[in-house]
Amino acid sequence: MKQVHVAVAVVVVNDQDILIARRPDDKHQGGRWEFPGGKVEADESVEAALVRELDEEVALPVALGAITSLMKIPFEYPDKRVLLDVCWVEANMNDALLAHGAEGQEVRWVHYSRLNEFTFPDANQPIVVAIQQRLDALN
Numbered sequence: 144m145k146q147v148h149v150a151v152a153v154v155v156v157n158d159q160d161i162l163i164a165r166r167p168d169d170k171h172q173g174g175r176w177e178f179p180g181g182k183v184e185a186d187e188s189v190e191a192a193l194v195r196e197l198d199e200e201v202a203l204p205v206a207l208g209a210i211t212s213l214m215k216i217p218f219e220y221p222d223k224r225v226l227l228d229v230c231w232v233e234a235n236m237n238d239a240l241l242a243h244g245a246e247g248q249e250v251r252w253v254h255y256s257r258l259n260e261f262t263f264p265d266a267n268q269p270i271v272v273a274i275q276q277r278l279d280a281l282n
C-alpha cells in the first residue's frame with residue numbers, strides 16, 4: 144500500500160485550548176474527531192499544506208512562522224497507510240474567533256486536559272499524550 148503523507152495541525156490558543164473537528168461520516172475514520180489537516184500535495188511543504196488546509200477546512204489564517212514540527216507518526220490502518228506529519232500551530236485569539244467548520248463539519252475548541260473525552264483515529268493517541276505533556280509543563 145502506498146503511504147499517504149498527511150499534514151496535521153495542533154492549533155493552540157493561550158497555551159490552553161486546542162481546535163478539533165469531526166470527520167464527515169462518509170470519509171476514512173468518519174465520525175471520529177481529528178486535528179485539522181490533510182494530504183500534502185506534490186511539491187508542497189508540510190507547512191504550506193497546513194496553511195492551505197487550515198484556510199480551506201476551518202477558515203483560520205496562520206503565518207508560516209507560527210508552525211513548528213511536533214512529531215511524525217507512521218501508522219497502518221487495515222485499509223490505509225499514513226504518515227502523520229504533526230505540527231504545533233500557535234494561533235492568536237482574534238484569528239481563533241474566526242475559525243469555523245468551513246466544510247460544514249462540527250468544530251470545537253477544547254481544553255487540552257479534556258481531549259481524552261473525544262474519540263480520535265487510532266493513529267492519534269501519541270499526539271494527545273504529547274499535547275498534554277507539553278501544556279502541563281507550561282500551565
Ligand SMILES: Nc1nc2c([nH]c(=O)n2[C@@H]2O[C@H](COP(=O)(O)OP(=O)(O)OP(=O)(O)O)[C@@H](O)[C@H]2O)c(=O)[nH]1
Nearest residue numbers: 149151171172177178179180181182223225264266267
Ligand atoms: N486531518 C487529519 N487526518 C488524520 C488524522 N488522524 C488520521 O489518522 N488522519 C488520516 O489522514 C488521512 C488524510 O486526511 P484527510 O482526510 O484530512 O485528507 P484531506 O483533508 O486531504 O481530504 P480529502 O481526502 O477529502 O482530500 C485520512 O485517512 C485520515 O483518516 C487527524 O488527526 N487529522
Ligand SMILES: [Mg+2]
Nearest residue numbers: 179180181182
Ligand atoms: Mg482534511
